Amino acid sequence: MSVDYLVGGTDTAAFSPAARAGAWRDHVTDNHGRLSLDFGSPAGFSGGTKVQRCGAVQLVEFWSDAVRYRRQARDVDHDGDDSLRVVLPTAGTVRIVAAGDRHDLSPGLAGAVSMERDFELVQDAHAHALVLSLPRAWWRSEPADRPVVWDLGRGPGAVFAAMLRQVAAQSADLDADSFLRACEAAALVLPRREPTDLPAQALALVRERSDSPGFGPDDLAALLGTSLRSLQKATRRAGTSPAEMIREQRLERAVSRLLDPAWRTSTVSHVAHSSGFRSLTAFNTAFRSHTGTSPQQFRAHHRQGEAATG
Numbered sequence: 001m002s003v004d005y006l007v008g009g010t011d012t013a014a015f016s017p018a019a020r021a022g023a024w025r026d027h028v029t030d031n032h033g034r035l036s037l038d039f040g041s042p043a044g045f046s047g048g049t050k051v052q053r054c055g056a057v058q059l060v061e062f063w064s065d066a067v068r069y070r071r072q073a074r075d076v077d078h079d080g081d082d083s084l085r086v087v088l089p090t091a092g093t094v095r096i097v098a099a100g101d102r103h104d105l106s107p108g109l110a111g112a113v114s115m116e117r118d119f120e121l122v123q124d125a126h127a128h129a130l131v132l133s134l135p136r137a138w139w140r141s142e143p144a145d146r147p148v149v150w151d152l153g154r155g156p157g158a159v160f161a162a163m164l165r166q167v168a169a170q171s172a173d174l175d176a177d178s179f180l181r182a183c184e185a186a187a188l189v190l191p192r193r194e195p196t197d198l199p200a201q202a203l204a205l206v207r208e209r210s211d212s213p214g215f216g217p218d219d220l221a222a223l224l225g226t227s228l229r230s231l232q233k234a235t236r237r238a239g240t241s242p243a244e245m246i247r248e249q250r251l252e253r254a255v256s257r258l259l260d261p262a263w264r265t266s267t268v269s270h271v272a273h274s275s276g277f278r279s280l281t282a283f284n285t286a287f288r289s290h291t292g293t294s295p296q297q298f299r300a301h302h303r304q305g306e307a308a309t310g
Contacts (some may be wrong), residue, residue, distance in 0.1 A: 003055040005176035010049050012064075017044040024064070026305075031060060032085070032133070033115060034075035040066030040125065054176045057183050058084060058133035061168050072118055081115040084134040086187075088161060090154070092127035096120070099146040110157065114149045119147070121281040122245040130164055138187050143307060150190060155225035159201040160189045162208040180276070198224065198234040213278045217242035250276040251290045254283070258299045268295045 010027045012020040021042040029035055031051060039045055047064025087094050088110040096103045096111045098119035100284050105188035113119045123129070131134070150157040167179065174182070189201065205223055209215045211256035220242050221228040228242070235241050240248075254275040257263040263271060272295070287295045 003176055005052070005054045005174060005179050007050070007052050007171050009051045009123070012045060012047050020045040022220050024067075031058065032131075033079045033081045034071070036070040036072065036075075038068040038070070040068075050168070050171065052171050052174070052179060054179050056133065056135050057180055059167055059183065060131045060133075062128075062131065063128040064123070066127075067097045067122040067123055069123075070119075071115065076116060076118070079115075079149065080138045084112050084116050084136065085115065086110060086112045086132040086134055087121065087129055088132070088164060089127060090165075092129075093124045094127055094129055095122040095200045096147045096149075097122070101147050103147055105149070108152050110150045110152055110161065130168055132164060132183065132187070134183075134187055138184055154223050156201065158223045159204045160203045161225065162179040163189065164205065166204070168215045181304070198231065199238040199240070201267075202231065202242065203249075206245050209252065210246050211274060213276050214220050215274065215276065217244065217246070220246070228264055246276070247286060248290075251286060254287065254295070255291070255298075258295060268299070271295070 010023070012024055015023045021037075021039050024045060024047050025037050027049065028037065031049075031053075045065050047062065047067075049063075050061045052059045053094065067144075085107060087096070089105050089107055092106060094105045094111075096105060096113055096119065098113050098117055103109075105113050113121070150160070152158055152161040163182065166233075167174070167182045167186065185200075201224055202220055205220060209219070209223075217231070218228055221231045226233060229243055235245065254271055254277075256267075257266070257271045266274075269280045272280050275283075277283035277286070284294060287298070291298055291299070
């Protein structure tokens with residue numbers, strides 16, 4: 001039986017100040033099962049979410065005022081949920097307290113807790129985070145009896161963060177199959193029992209970082225926690241190189257922007273620099289080699305085609 005991919009969410013601005021805390025409680029428990037919520041300031045509470053869901057897999061992007069979420073033994077017994085929640089703050093702080101451990105997660109860290117265990121999540125008034133609901137069957141590491149925390153600054157953690165942000169950013173362009181495959185691929189990056197797919201991890205980071213003109217192969221290797229030589233060897237087996245991956249991604253991004261109506265008024269020079277090229281000359285040379293035409297001719301030809309079909 002097929003399962004639909006759904007995109008939704010909420011914004012407490014749609015409710016009266018007196019009703020916002022209750023609406024938030026209902027929304028959170030609809031998405032995450034039984035939890036107790038303690039609001040730092042329930043009067044006029046403010047928060048919002050974007051929710052992507054397909055079956056048991058869910059990605060929630062949320063921002064809100066301060067809240068403490070508590071899951072207790074009676075909640076575990078009530079709904080029997082054995083999935084995990086992976087929390088990736090993008091602003092503010094989210095504290096995990098479980099099994100006697102306490103971890104303060106800020107941007108650059110992610111943590112996971114099991115819905116089979118008691119825990120608390122305490123967020124400050126500036127929290128903005130992604131929360132991935134991860135089926136237990138996808139978990140490829142040790143049992144999550146205690147919180148698990150990852151450094152997102154390099155290696156698999158950095159790749160996981162990049163992939164999850166891409167899933168959130170592309171919510172409108174996904175379907176059920178692509179959403180599930182993307183979430184599972186991101187989840188599989190985290191455990192370390194099997195050899196990692198270094199080229200795939202590299203590509204995920206390149207897609208996130210290539211717009212920066214200063215980003216190069218050395219930076220990519222450092223983020224992956226490996227040497228440049230090892231990265232070059234791994235990508236060579238995949239038929240490419242770190243430098244080629246970065247250049248190709250910048251060119252793909254530039255092509256997309258030249259065709260995008262939202263970038264219609266941007267100059268070619270602006271597109272080039274926004275896509276990670278240090279100079280217009282370098283961009284023109286690379287673009288002509290990639291497409292067989294100049295950026296100006298490419299854009300003009302596309303606009304003529306639009307006018308002819310319009």
